[in-house]
Amino acid sequence: MQNLVSVQEEPGAGLGLGVTADIERGECLLEKRLDLYVLNNELLNEACSYCCSQTKPTKRCAACKQVHYCSKICQKQDWSMHKLECKALRNASTNGLLPTVCRLLIRLYSQTQKDQSLFADCKDHEAEIQHNTALWSDAELISSAASHYTEARDVNAFLSLFCKLSINAMSLVTPAFDAIGTCMDSTLARINHSCQPNCVFMVEGATARLVALQTLQKGDFVHISYVDTTLPYNVRTNELQQKYFFTCTCQKCMEEARRSDNEHGVTYVSLEKASQGSLEDCRFALKTLRDNHWPMTKYPWLNILNTFKLYSLETGAYDAAFAAEFLKVTCDDISSPIYAIDLYQVFLLGKFLCEEYSMNVNREPHSKMILGVKNIERDSLLHWLLLKSEWLESNVLVTHKDTEFGNQVVRNVREFQADYQKANPNLPPLDLESFESALKERTLDIVCN
Numbered sequence: 240m241q242n243l244v245s246v247q248e249e250p251g252a253g254l255g256l257g258v259t260a261d262i263e264r265g266e267c268l269l270e271k272r273l274d275l276y277v278l279n280n281e282l283l284n285e286a287c288s289y290c291c292s293q294t295k296p297t298k299r300c301a302a303c304k305q306v307h308y309c310s311k312i313c314q315k316q317d318w319s320m321h322k323l324e325c326k327a328l329r330n331a332s333t334n335g336l337l338p339t340v341c342r343l344l345i346r347l348y349s350q351t352q353k354d355q356s357l358f359a360d361c362k363d364h365e366a367e368i369q370h371n372t373a374l375w376s377d378a379e380l381i382s383s384a385a386s387h388y389t390e391a392r393d394v395n396a397f398l399s400l401f402c403k404l405s406i407n408a409m410s411l412v413t414p415a416f417d418a419i420g421t422c423m424d425s426t427l428a429r430i431n432h433s434c435q436p437n438c439v440f441m442v443e444g445a446t447a448r449l450v451a452l453q454t455l456q457k458g459d460f461v462h463i464s465y466v467d468t469t470l471p472y473n474v475r476t477n478e479l480q481q482k483y484f485f486t487c488t489c490q491k492c493m494e495e496a497r498r499s500d501n502e503h504g505v506t507y508v509s510l511e512k513a514s515q516g517s518l519e520d521c522r523f524a525l526k527t528l529r530d531n532h533w534p535m536t537k538y539p540w541l542n543i544l545n546t547f548k549l550y551s552l553e554t555g556a557y558d559a560a561f562a563a564e565f566l567k568v569t570c571d572d573i574s575s576p577i578y579a580i581d582l583y584q585v586f587l588l589g590k591f592l593c594e595e596y597s598m599n600v601n602r603e604p605h606s607k608m609i610l611g612v613k614n615i616e617r618d619s620l621l622h623w624l625l626l627k628s629e630w631l632e633s634n635v636l637v638t639h640k641d642t643e644f645g646n647q648v649v650r651n652v653r654e655f656q657a658d659y660q661k662a663n664p665n666l667p668p669l670d671l672e673s674f675e676s677a678l679k680e681r682t683l684d685i686v687c688n
């Protein structure tokens with residue numbers, strides 16, 4: 240692949256990653272195997288620790304009995320990174336599994352033993368971390384565990400690597416933006432932050448892809464966001480300062496700093512925490528946001544709706560799960576790649592609901608209504624899904640070109656379109672706008688009451 244980025248001095252931000260050619264939206268600027276990564280502990284049985292493939296792995300490391308691989312080849316390839324981790328896992332086995340971050344630290348130590356230069360330039364902010372009591376006590380705890388269980392007896396080396404990790408590690412996310420682990424990469428670590436990122440990075444297998452979210456020109460710098468960009472200004476600023484020791488001066492921050500409703504945002508952050516416990520807690524939080532007319536485009540609407548959806552799916556309440564996901568799509572910014580992911584979720588749930596209801600229609604000809612049997616007709620919902628699926632088909636490949644995920648979405652959409660058109664040759668007319676606003680009212684009632 241042509242080299243489209245290079246490490247350059249970015250004005251006011253130290254080293255950054257500069258763009259060396261004009262780039263189209265959706266173009267991949269960088270594709271590389273990650274230098275370092277670990278799967279989350281709960282996925283160790285579910286995915287291959289080397290290639291991250293999530294088809295049930297068949298080989299287990301016979302020594303530590305914790306990490307799994309899809310093949311002998313993957314196992315062999317991973318050994319230089321796993322060797323020391325394996326020893327630590329065996330030594331720690333009576334105390335349970337080592338935390339994910341501790342395993343990443345041990346892998347980083349192995350990597351630097353092999354190649355001192357790879358992460359030599361990464362910032363560590365060790366002095367600032369020492370001043371943060373909570374962070375520093377974490378650093379000491381994790382580093383001494385790593386040093387103890389690997390028998391490396393090198394706490395200081397682990398401590399300084401921990402500082403590099405806490406500044407440079409990133410969440411390992413699949414093209415569907417599911418977090419499956421943590422990673423660190425010498426090139427990606429060069430990318431500076433903006434709350435209005437122009438690129439997004441995702442991982443397929445263990446290969447990272449950096450994709451442009453907008454047109455870029457030669458000489459621009461790549462920016463990704465280190466934090467959730469929907470967080471209110473105060474919370475976001477605080478998080479960047481506490482974790483990364485800088486104050487963001489992007490345009491979004493400049494504008495939001497002047498706003499008078501920043502304090503409300505902070506109040507509603509606590510609502511998100513309060514909604515974690517149960518479906519009823521979510522419902523209460525959503526009702527509070529709605530009653531206070533807090534705009535749906537703002538944090539924490541999306542986060543609480545997501546929790547609501549997960550609780551609903553757990554109990555098989557697909558109507559409610561659809562309602563929450565539909566509302567997520569209507570709150571989301573259509574230009575963000577997560578919009579396509581959410582819309583795909585709505586599409587899958589909607590398709591499933593229509594199938595369920597179709598079976599009932601055959602048994603009971605009058606039950607043509609869907610979603611709590613009020614207002615929304617099954618045929619209209621089908622028609623809406625069809626229109627949205629066209630959008631999905633033409634847009635998912637902009638941000639997910641050449642990914643298995645993107646191809647799967649397109650396959651699924653085309654299959655649905657073929658089936659739907661076969662079964663329903665005469666489409667009922669549909670006014671998209673008024674249908675969507677009716678659906679929004681109906682789904683809001685479902686999640687808030």
Ligand SMILES: [Zn+2]
Binds near residue numbers: 287289290313
């Ligand atoms: Zn594998």
Ligand SMILES: [Zn+2]
Binds near residue numbers: 300304306
């Ligand atoms: Zn092992």
Ligand SMILES: [Zn+2]
Binds near residue numbers: 435493
């Ligand atoms: Zn900012």
